[in-house]
Amino acid sequence: MFFRSYFDEKLAQYSYMVGCQKTGEAIVIDPARDITPYVETAKKEGFHLAAATETHIHADFVSGARQLAHDHGSKLYLSDEGDKNWKYQYLNGLSATLVKDGDRFTIGHIKFKVMHTPGHTPESISFIVTDKGGGSDVPMGIFTGDFVFVGDVGRPDLLEKAAGVKGTADAGALQTFDSIQRFKQLPDYLLVWPAHGAGSACGKSLGAVPLSTVGYEKVNNWALQIEDKEEFHKELLKDQPEPPKYFAMMKKVNKVGPKVLTNEEIPYIETYKGLQGFLNQDNTVVVDTRNGIDFANGHIEGTINIPFSKIFTNWAGWMLDYEQDIVLIAEKGQAKEIQLALESIGLDRMIAFADPKAVSEADELEQYQNINIETFKAQYQNEDVYVMDIRQQAEWNAGHISGAHHHMLGYLQDQLADLPKDKKMLVHCQSGARSPIGTSVLQAAGFKNIENVEGGFSVWKAAGEEVEKGENES
Incomplete structure (x- = not known):
């Protein structure tokens, strides 16, 4: 069995590729929107991207599942759990199988068993993996998505706080407790592959280690130590961080279907004269991605500063309006990476990049x-x-x-x-x-x-x- 993990540090998000070396088929679990890393791995290792799957409808990034289906004909395995509010709406014309608790499917000689693990969201599922091609009759690990992290469990309050679905936080906390009881019955040796690490807003105390085992989490994860359901309910909801505003948009986008990207080039402006046409335009925001010191020393009035750093994606999701066009002041060498970061959370309305040198050409600059x-x-x-x-x-x-x-x-x-x-x-x-x-x-x-x-x-x-x-x- 081939295994590869991928980590987006700006979203603290893990995705995975699992491949059967005997048949050349591979599946991507919880794919990021930028599917380039999976395509490159598949080409290098000689795999066909036969399938893609998600553990749930994500709230913190745009899924790449639809892009994989569109570009590579990947078959989608998606959750059919939860009520009518948590059903995928973009599957017409695509090869897709909806799965429920106990269902099984195979990628080559690798078996995936579906385990319904609601709590974080009603439709959340986990995948227990057995390497039949390697001669094993016992499972190797479990992809837990946002259910069990290293040292934590997924927060159940996002639907209520970010998406405004009233009453779901309490219900989700109680469901999480029940899901944990099932998780505890799994073999201790089972590897745990989560969808997030430290820095994600999908939990309150996620560990930075990229994987764990069921047995280790039984001993060390606070959420697996509490035996009383009501005590667990209160503790899980306590001190959860504020969910970024864009989470509500991500739920909608991933349910109805993300826009398929066509990799159109965004113009890069090198002079202030060229930038002027975008300033003070209705429904347009100009974002200066320079560091805070450079911005403070001189910037164009009305622009906002979101430095391109590890926290850029999160705060762009908080501060930018999905109904606005976006112009970005950024170094040319960073433009593509910034574009990918914004697209990863669905901020697709980028209409231009501008060279920071253009700022210095302005007649008047503001400072603080x-x-x-x-x-x-x-x-x-x-x-x-x-x-x-x-x-x-x-x-x-x-x-x-x-x-x-x-x-x-x-x-x-x-x-x-x-x-x-x-x-x-x-x-x-x-x-x-x-x-x-x-x-x-x-x-x-x-x-x-x-x-x-x-x-x-x-x-x-x-x-x-x-x-x-x-x-x-x-």
Whole structure:
């Protein structure tokens, strides 16, 4: 049996290819939208991409299953569990088999057994794999999707918080408990291949190790230690991070069917004159992907800054509107990678890239000041100052600066009308990675008297300054 795993660090997402070396057939499990890595592996190893499957309708990225079916004729094996709200709607004209608990299918001489594991979502399934071609009559491992992670289990509250499906969080938590009881009956030696690792918003304490075993998770995974169903229910729902806004869109896209990509080239603009035609256009947002320092030192008024880093995809999903055209200021060598990152979460309306050098050609540039913690301390208690903490709720609850106001970055654009325009804004996050994004959003919205606090709350705390705890808000 051939096995290969793939990891997208910007989404903390795992996908897998399993192939039968005797027949040359391969299947991709939970494929990312960019199918290039699977195509390259198949070509190198001599496989035909015979099939693709998903453990559930994903909420955090666009699935590549439809693209594989379109480009390579891959047969789809998709869940038929859950009610009518969780059925795939794009399968007409494609080779597809809908599967339920206990169903079996084969890829060459490799057997896949379907195990319904609801909780994270109603239609979630796992796949138990047996390498019959290698002479084994016992299973080797289980692809758990967003059901069991290394050290954690999938959160059941996304449907309610992100998609607005009321009452599903409690029901999902109880279903997860029941699914875990079935999982515990599996052989201890079974390998566990999850769909996510540390950094994913699909759980609250995912491990960074890429795989585990059933036996190891029985001993070490907190969620498998709790025997009381109600206690488990409460613990699972406690302290889950805010789900990114784009999760609701991903559920819809993956259910009705992602757009098939045709790899059309996006124009790259090298002069400010060429960029001007896209500025101040209705229904167009201009995103500057340079680092926060370069952006602060000079940027085009009205642009927002989402630095192209490990957190780019997540915050693009939070901050950008799916109904807007997108222009990106980025280095030419990064343009393709940025395009793939945005397409991975369905932000397909990219109409142009622009060279950062074009920014320097503008007649006037806007700036903001980055200040150190000493400068912050000298003014943060002034009556004409508004200290804005843009961290997540759990971070705020664990400790915050006295007198600060909490406006989590992902919800900031929805709260602009409630902010005081007559005060100076001092913006901070935990370590300084997120606050440049928030500062740019505020400045683009008209808050011109604004400064960004370098190092954020971590520097404040390291200096031994007093912190408050609790859920009190502004």
